[in-house]
Amino acid sequence: MNRVILSVVVPVWNEEQNIEPFYEVLEPVVHKETSGAYEIIYVDDGSSDKTAAAINGLIRRNKQVKLLSLSRNFGKEIAMAAGIAQASGKAVMTIDGDGQHPPKCIPEFVAAWKQGAQVVVGVRVTNHSEGFIKKYGSKLFYSLFNGLSGVSMVPGSSDFRLIDREVQQEFVKLHEPQTITRGLIDWLGFKRVYIKYAAEKRVAGDAGYKVRKLMRLAVNSFVSLSPKPLYAFGYLGLIITLVSFVLGSAVIVEQLLLGDPWQWEFTGTAMLSILVLFLVGLILVAQGVLALYVSYIHTQAKDRPLYVINRRESVGLPTDNS
Ligand code: UDP
C-alpha cells in the first residue's frame, strides 16, 4: 500500500531560521500538487543549532512531515542519499532547505514526471548570490567533468530534481561513499527532462559549502567517475621521453660520434639535463602504466552494476514494480 505520491527530501544543516519560512512556502505547493498525498522528509545533517527542534515543531502540526536525524554532519550529498533511501513516494524530489530552490517550480517537475520523465533535473539559470570563484569554478567544473567522465552533465544542473521510484530503487543499490548524488543519478541514465529555474537568494544564514568544501566535492566526483586524470600524466611522460630521446640521440651522434661538425657545442650541463629529462619521462610513463592497473581496481571497487534496466520501457519481461 503506497499512498504517498511525492516524497520531498530536504537536507538541512544549521538552518533553524529557514525551517519555518521555507515550510510555509513548500507545504501549500506540494499539498495542492498531490491532493495531500505527500511526505516531507527533513534530513538533519548533524545540525548544532535548533534545526531539529524547529522541524519537530512542524511535525506536531503535520504528521506528513518526517525527520531523519543523522548522528553528525556527513555533508549534503550523503544527507540527500539518506533521505532518498527513506522516501516512500512514487516520485522523490530533492530540494535545498534554504529557499534557493523555489518550491513554486515543483508543479513543473511533477508535470514532466507525469508525462513520462523518470529524472527531472532543475537547471539553474541565474544566481544572484554567487561569488566570482563559485560561478567560474562551476563552469570549469562542468566542462572538465563532461570531458573526463563520459557522462554528460548539463551546466547548471543542480540537486533540485525529481526522480521516479524506479530510479530511486536503483539508486539505493549503489554504495559509493565518496561521490556526488547527482553524478550517480546521471550515471544511472533513464528518461530525463531539464527544467530551468532561477535560483533565489538564501533566506537566512550562510552557505554551508565553502570554496574548500566545493573543491573537495569536485575532486571526489572526478575520482569517482573517471581514471582519466591518471592517464594524463602517462601521456605527458610519453611526450617528454620521446622529445628528450630524440634530442639526446641527436647530441650523441652529432657531438660525441661525429665531433661536432655543425658546432652545436652542447655543454656537459645541457647533456645532463637532457638525460634527467629522459629519466623523468620514463618515471611518468611507468606511473601511467601503474594508472592502468589502479583504474582496473578502481572500477572493480566501485562495484557498480553492469547495466541498469528501465522496467517501464521494457516489454514482455517480468516486472517487479514494488
Ligand atoms: N546542507 C547539508 N549538509 C551540509 C551542508 C549543507 O545538509 O553539510 C544543506 C543546507 O542546509 C541546505 C542545502 O544543503 O539546505 C544546500 O546547502 P548550501 O545552501 O550551504 O549550499 P549551496 O546553496 O551553496 O549549494
Ligand code: MG
Ligand atoms: Mg544554498
